[in-house]
Amino acid sequence: MAHIDKNNVLEILGKKVLPGTGAVINLNMAKLYTTTSVEVPVIIERSKKPGPVVLLTAGIHGDEINGVEIVRQVISKNINKPVKGTIICIPVVNVFGFLNMKREFPDGRDLNRVFPGTKNGSLASRFAFQFVKKILPVADFCLDFHISGASRFNVAQVRVLKGDEKSMKFAHIFNAPFTIYSKTIGKSYRETCYKLGKMVLLFEGGKSMDSNREIARLGVEGTMRILKHLGMLKPRFEIEDPPTQTNIIENSTWMRAKYSGLLHVKIECGRRVERGEYIATITDPYGKFRHKVIAPHEGFIINVNESPIVYQGDAIFHLSTPARPKEEADEG
Template sequence: MKRMPVEIAGKTVAPGESATVVLPVPDTSLRQGAGMPVHVFHGRREGPALFITAAIHGDEMNGIEIVRRLVGMKRLQRLSGTLYAVPVVNIYGFIANARYLPDRRDLNRFFPGKAGGSLASELAKVLFENVVAPCQFGVDLHTGSNHRTNLPHLRGNMDDEVVLGMAEAYGAPLALNVAGAEGSLRYSAEECGVKTLLYEAGEALRFDELSIRAGVRGLTSLMEHLGMLTPRKTARRKKVPMQIAHDRTWCRAPASGVFKAGAKLGQRVRKGEILGTIYDPFSNQSYALESPKNGVVIGVQSLPSVYKGDAVTHIACFEALAKAEASVDQFSELMMEETPIS
């Protein structure tokens, strides 16, 4: 049976073709026009539809570079199924180097969106109807926020066997078994039956090469798992065992001051262990930040100045703590040794 073309925003993409389609979104305040570019690859052969989104928060740069590298691959010319890749969802925040929309709304709390609502609702509706709804699978790319750096890890419903298989194929060392927040892209996609992963890595407004390479590697591995790309015959891709966290917690500053971190990303910590020290900048007084649980550090604040109650260090908890730390170490070594994928 002949494969049918796909339509998006009034444009038709035939089997074996690719196109960049600009979705219409509300103008900027200067009325100079605006659009959300989507790379569409429609394979000649039947297969699933996968969406990849980046920069739902406008200051998250790693995902933009991951998408750029992915869509430049010659392998996509032999794609089975359909790929929708959006390098910048929140174009307004991206222009302003800002996480949120101009009205300070978090776009990732307004899915699936609605017509006639706020700018966030309008933008969410355009993306959801044109990119998310036609798919069976999805990956949403993120980084840490507000001067925080995240260790590369996945988030998703790991109790779902399909999502768990996607996560294991992606190849990140750690995963959090957590539900998406209501109104988030992942939550809304899953409500519509679209199996979705969230990839967290690096920090806002910065490129992190390891996080980017791991992201590209993960997406191509996932597409092989879904039957969209043919696995490479030359060499079997190495992977590390993925460890799933059963709990997580933020360690909050016990006092305001200047924070000097002691624990590093990927480090195993014990309950009561000192993760860093907060100093009074005008005296010798200091306050220790203690880990409330056993776990592995998956997020740290990079900005020294803190207020009491600030989320400073993110801890993920595992049944096999030593295995989790080992997976992180093996993953870092693998990414440093491996030639970037093309």
């Protein structure tokens, strides 16, 4: 199990990493049919000065390129070399999925639904078990980067549990455009971190199979603000808060397509809309049918389906819902 001893020596994956040094250690994921090993690079940078251990992860889903790019930039710009403590970066957790450009493991399972894993379970479950046993114990603060699935584009956001004051404090420090109250999903990495008492923030932004420069910028800058708050960011990196504070989204609802057809989106993700505002059109391919999609209430658009074709019932917009007046909310 990973740990730091009384002499501030980090032992992880069977290797010792001394204070003031760095290392790249491979976590053996599994073997291909050819018996070739598939390994996950774990990139470690340590200060001579003791301090927190921050773990940055991306690519739990293999098609989430934006998250990989965020952690890559943190490494390439040397942001991961701390003034104190240790920063561990794993840009691609699910190497199998990344190689195949698929969300899942080769066994068809979603890695983010099998944590904390089992020693003798499925391939994905075995990997999750090794990750939780061999890497996660040493982490004090976890930053996990995700992307929305399929063609749905997520506005840059941090997700926190409602009522978790510590998480909300760090969400304000990260200061993504949006902070969304979100319950943990069973057997997810985030839920496992919570159960183990680890501080964890989940960042989402963009869509799968896409690299978005603005989303990457927001992810990197948020990470720098967290590191600065923890006293780990080198002085040469200048980072300021954006002009506006994060928008808190307590409740939201999905708008679904009333008809099948071609989807023509009229607004940008992240925009605030008014009730009755015209936000999209659904048409048939033959020029005979045209349906206007109207916002049912005011709120922020936090997810947009960018697929050019939708079926009746498909989610097309994720819209925040206005807070109810207290007297109404307390009824019943």
